[in-house]
Amino acid sequence: MSENKRYNAELDGASFETLAVRAGQIRTDEHEHGEAMFLTSSYVFGSAQEAAAIFGGDEPGNVYTRYTNPTVRNFEQRLAALEGAEQCVATASGMSAIFSTILALLSPGDHIVSSRSIFGSTNVMFQKYVSKLGITVDYVSLTDVNEWEAAIKDNTKLFFLESPSNPMNEVGDLSALVKLAKSKNILVAVDNCFCTPALQQPLKYGVDVVIHSATKYIDGQGRCLGGAVLGCSELMEEVVGVLRSVGPTMSPFNAWVMLKGLETLNIRMKAHSEKALELAHWLKQQPAVLSVNYAGLEEHPQHELAIAQQKLFGGVLAFEVKGGQEAAWKVIDSTRMLSITANLGDAKTTITHPATTTHCRVAPEDRAKAGISDGLVRIACGLEDIEDIKRDLSFGLSRIS
Numbered sequence: 001m002s003e004n005k006r007y008n009a010e011l012d013g014a015s016f017e018t019l020a021v022r023a024g025q026i027r028t029d030e031h032e033h034g035e036a037m038f039l040t041s042s043y044v045f046g047s048a049q050e051a052a053a054i055f056g057g058d059e060p061g062n063v064y065t066r067y068t069n070p071t072v073r074n075f076e077q078r079l080a081a082l083e084g085a086e087q088c089v090a091t092a093s094g095m096s097a098i099f100s101t102i103l104a105l106l107s108p109g110d111h112i113v114s115s116r117s118i119f120g121s122t123n124v125m126f127q128k129y130v131s132k133l134g135i136t137v138d139y140v141s142l143t144d145v146n147e148w149e150a151a152i153k154d155n156t157k158l159f160f161l162e163s164p165s166n167p168m169n170e171v172g173d174l175s176a177l178v179k180l181a182k183s184k185n186i187l188v189a190v191d192n193c194f195c196t197p198a199l200q201q202p203l204k205y206g207v208d209v210v211i212h213s214a215t216k217y218i219d220g221q222g223r224c225l226g227g228a229v230l231g232c233s234e235l236m237e238e239v240v241g242v243l244r245s246v247g248p249t250m251s252p253f254n255a256w257v258m259l260k261g262l263e264t265l266n267i268r269m270k271a272h273s274e275k276a277l278e279l280a281h282w283l284k285q286q287p288a289v290l291s292v293n294y295a296g297l298e299e300h301p302q303h304e305l306a307i308a309q310q311k312l313f314g315g316v317l318a319f320e321v322k323g324g325q326e327a328a329w330k331v332i333d334s335t336r337m338l339s340i341t342a343n344l345g346d347a348k349t350t351i352t353h354p355a356t357t358t359h360c361r362v363a364p365e366d367r368a369k370a371g372i373s374d375g376l377v378r379i380a381c382g383l384e385d386i387e388d389i390k391r392d393l394s395f396g397l398s399r400i401s
């Protein structure tokens, strides 16, 4: 490239919105404006000697897309800039991000203290697969720091939590949990899927590892699966090692889609949050609704904490209807526009019945402890007009009140 021409953006001191659009892009000699997509599984070398040097780590360069790809790196650097992380490792899905973190940072004999209010598949992963590694897990209330303290054992290596939680919208006190963990040399991992860095940056609170299901808001339009793990380079190099030898890698195509998703993340999260807040207030007034779980409501037990920790309250809320599962299914089946699907973070509003979908593999007593009743319905507010969302929900709500 010509030395006195600037082809790449200089981003020193740039704000979140600017980094979301520009961070991580390195233009090729073609001087493309949009980010290039490198759909290649391997890379060629100029000579056998160069191949040996790059393979051996004596010279920088790409070897194989299972562990390095320029488009995936572009996505990783952009997300790292937004979370304020030293390093990001992209993965094939949110679940593989969680599993890679555990494989990388824990050993047989270690113990995890986890919030009880976690995504259903994470729960199954812990109980069925992480247990096979000789790692044990105990569950506590996300919101009661005393329970976390009481659950610590000599071999506790990790605190694991989602905040806000899926689907109940409980909020964990990141500062308090980090303080407790640091005093016992325990790592803290936060699944930041519901907030994304647009609303919450857990590393600023001293959290060690941030995990994402990029499938959700980072993509933002329900197209691709993806995940990410972020933190300091020392920890992330261990996660890179898992990718290299185990292979739960993000595809370059998905990385490109996620990269473009990051460009609109901030304005989308604002719109999702505004619509969810309005919907929560409206749902509260419906006679068929017993309760609404949304941290944006003043009566939510962690409302003040959510204000302090998050920029806005996010796009997901849950509400309980009178009449248990039959009534909840009636509300869902009476909609004509909302998508009946378990995904969230999409431009299209989604509606689901957690007890029989996302959390169906969680034991009924554990579901009850997490507050997921049979009458609970989860909404992930999309970007449609809020009046259309309300009208669609009112068809079913009027039939059960």
Ligand SMILES: Cc1ncc(COP(=O)(O)O)c(C=O)c1O
Residues within 6 Å of the ligand: 093, 094, 095, 096, 119, 162, 166, 191, 193, 194, 212, 213, 214, 215, 216, 225, 226, 227
């Ligand atoms: C909070 C949370 N974490 C992790 C996951 C898993 O992500 P993925 O579907 O990308 O594997 C989900 C999926 O719904 C989720 O809601």
